[in-house]
Amino acid sequence: MPILPHDSEAFSKKTVFIGGINVHIYNADSLQSHVENTTGDIPVDVLYLVHERLGNYKYTEAFAFKILEQFYKKGGKQLVCVTFDVRNHGERTVDESKNQDWRGGNASHASDLITVIDGIVADLKLLTTSVPFYLDLDRYISRANKELGTTIKYRHSFSGNSLGGHAVIRFANEYPNLVNVLNPVIGCPDLTTLLVNRLTKAPLDSVAYDKKYFYFEYDELPLNAEQRLVYPESLHRHIAAQDISIYENFNMNIKLFSSHGKDDKLVPTKLASSWLDIYKNTNGVTEAFIQEGVGHATTEEMIDNFTTWLVKHI
Template structure:
């Protein structure tokens, strides 16, 4: 079950990360999942009954970029003598998958958005691509493995994928106005799942002011230092200076960290990498835009990317902005590291909230 609470409550929990949110809607909402035999909500799978939107392939910067819903967005505004504005949902997929995952999400979100009875300010299209070293761009399957999978360079391989993904989607956003002259203005929404969610979190540091109108992060993490040190087994209670907040390990210097690291851990988490990642984490914690709407979705039993990192970020941001930033945090019951059908449905309805003509 994924529940939403009153707008004034960002990331509130019941002590164990309950399923609570800060919502842009005025009324509480309850979204129920179906569950699987083990109690976990299944990953989203595009139903056969969902109409497929039009698909257009454009090569941008030597990479195939896939667009969905352009024909429908233009048809919906054909009676106007002016070029229409359009919202653009950019979707980055998860590690070890391909653009087909986010293609499915795009079809479902677009169908729900178009069939939402509320009048909209503008239409919606979606954009995705194969992430670096994935799909048709894959050149080293081993580099996509984790430490437990035998890849000792997991941290730098993962983080360079994230940085590369940010640059790829930034390039697409920069060039979209040239490739889509049919529209008078593009309103970019940067979204992603898992690896793609990390990309969305990092985009704010690279995007031009005002270039991204909203963010959608599904099972992503705002603090990759904390995430990866947690995977290495580093505990906040182990530091010589006393316990530290495990959701902000980027604030710990490498000199403080190094005595806790074994030889293998130092190879897996070298100083140069720690400095690079820590700077990006600090930006996400302190400089992430405070006036941009955000939809954050996590699973309460996600062991790969625990929800506590996102919940802590949202709670700090609530206090920092006195609750004025439009953030919605959903932590779904019975859900691990998955983008569920309930999350996909909420993305569509949230975008409907965002672009409803009132």
């Protein structure tokens, strides 16, 4: 996917080193006046952006600048964004071939995908804990306000694209109390069914996409002996357990805006539709934007619709 055009001079960029990762923070220079001029407890909204497979932080940096520009134009009050290279991508690349899928010749695609996702979840947990250290906003609270017990209240939001979309759903399932807003873009809550159908090359109009393969025992999956070698039973149990938890235990009090391309063939929208229907019936502010004529891509229209919603609900 191409990097979206953006104005890289519109907002500040600060790079800090956190736990071995270069982390990029945008619009941090707006926070001093926000803290100094807010009475009572001080909310600080931080949006973490996670890029796609085969991408790097430059892709989400473009989204960050776009989101910030639109957020403030639409009346938003305060927001900073955070990006970073996910594991085995960008400057963290160890073996680029492991980022390919089965069609790209990577036999261990499923294992490589889920371990990177699990790594992203761990990295996001680290960042939610550590980014406040590097922002160091407490020093801007006046002595009088400190004596009144004024504190900084971080509100963490998460947006992820494709691989990043899969990951932020899993992060929210693992750490629901840390998530204020969730924005999976062309992401999927059901990786079991996605991967099994990708491996078996099931047609998009096949009933296989309605199967919810996370409820299947390994021996019930429609895999031949060769396919089982690249989708082992222990992996199936691991991914299926996560998917079951997302479908049965997800905290749907989290505010959600989900975006999809109607013609997405890589991560078909139908795999998220039933989960989104449940979400919309549970949480009144939930929205799903499904763009006609778009495949597996993040578009400016998706960002525009998200920021309109975000200003209302952050």
